[in-house]
Amino acid sequence: MFETIKKEGVIARAIKNNLIQLDTIFLRDFADNSRKNVDNHPIGGGDGMVLRADIAEKAILSVANENSFIVNLTPSGKVFNSKIAKKLSQKKHLILLCGRYAGFDQRLIEKYAHINLSIGDFVLSGGELPSLCLIDSISRFVPGVLGNQESALNDSFEDGLLEAPQYTHPEDFHGQEIPKVLFSGDHKKISAFKRKEQLILTAQNRPDLILSMWENLSRQEKSIIEKIWKSG
Ligand SMILES: C[S@@+](CC[C@H](N)C(=O)[O-])C[C@H]1O[C@@H](n2cnc3c(N)ncnc32)[C@H](O)[C@@H]1O
Structure with a gap:
């Protein structure tokens, strides 16, 4: 699962340029029997198998x-x-x-984990995909990983809001046009337009983000948001 990001895209380039290093280790390599078992039944009953703390510990200590x-x-x-x-x-x-x-057995987590992270309110079969998400998003903040063209500064969440919608050529797509102000060359007007678009999108899709920054919004911005929320 990890080989793909080592081969293509932003992460592969970062590895090639020695900006990050990515190694994977396989729990079964630390098993203590010929069947390579790394799990056992949950004590106290319950579904599924639990990953053994002693074996996971050996794996952690081999790289820590x-x-x-x-x-x-x-x-x-x-x-x-x-x-x-x-x-x-x-x-x-x-x-x-x-x-x-x-x-994992809870005792391993308590002894070794500095933080427990979830990538969202859903359950996947393994931690590899969540890890890939972390590796990609964390690496984007490592200096030099993104070129100037790809700065993370304008991405969603950087200023607490979602990014404004983006447009490119052609100018007419099935009769849908690009907002005129974006052609104006007036940077002040364009950034005011984009900020309003960000507020609208965030108010619609992520009211939690708006609430967490409410005190930092101007009176005018609050009234734009209140109108959106009132209109449902
Ligand atoms: C099937 S899940 C275990 C779910 C666990 N029984 C529960 O209900 O919380 C197996 C592994 O997938 C990973 N995983 C699944 N969903 C995840 C999520 N939303 N965020 C982070 N890791 C997740 C974790 O590493 C977890 O140990």
Whole structure:
């Protein structure tokens, strides 16, 4: 699963340029029997199998160093977001624990994980896809990973809001036109237009983000949002 991002795109380029390094280790390599078992039944009953703490510990210790910051991927963790990605991008060494089955024995998590993170309110079969999401979004904040053309500064969440809709050629797409102001060359007007679009989109799709920045909005911005919310 991890080979794909090593081969193509922004992450592959970052690895090639020695900006980040990505290694994967396989839990079964640390198993203590010839059948390579890494799991056992949940004590106290219940569905699924639990990943053994002693085997996972050996795997962690095989790569950990004094700079390691250990992230456990779990649906019951704190929901991952751009702010957390930025903070994690400053760590020298991350270890991402990818669960399978019913996840890791809780004692391993308590002993080793610095943080438990979820990528959303849904359950996947393993922690590999969530890890890939973290690797991609965290790497975007590592200096040099994105070229000037691709700056993360204008991305959604950077100023607390979703990014304004984007347009390119052709100018007419099935009769839908690009907003005229974007052709005006008037940067002040364009940025005011984009800010309003951001407010509208965020108010519609992510009222939680608007509420968390309410105090920082101008009176005019609050009234735009209130109108949207009133109109349903
Ligand atoms: C089937 S899930 C285990 C779900 C667990 N029994 C629960 O209900 O919380 C197996 C593994 O997938 C990963 N996983 C699944 N959904 C995830 C999510 N939304 N965020 C982060 N990791 C997730 C975790 O590493 C987890 O240990």
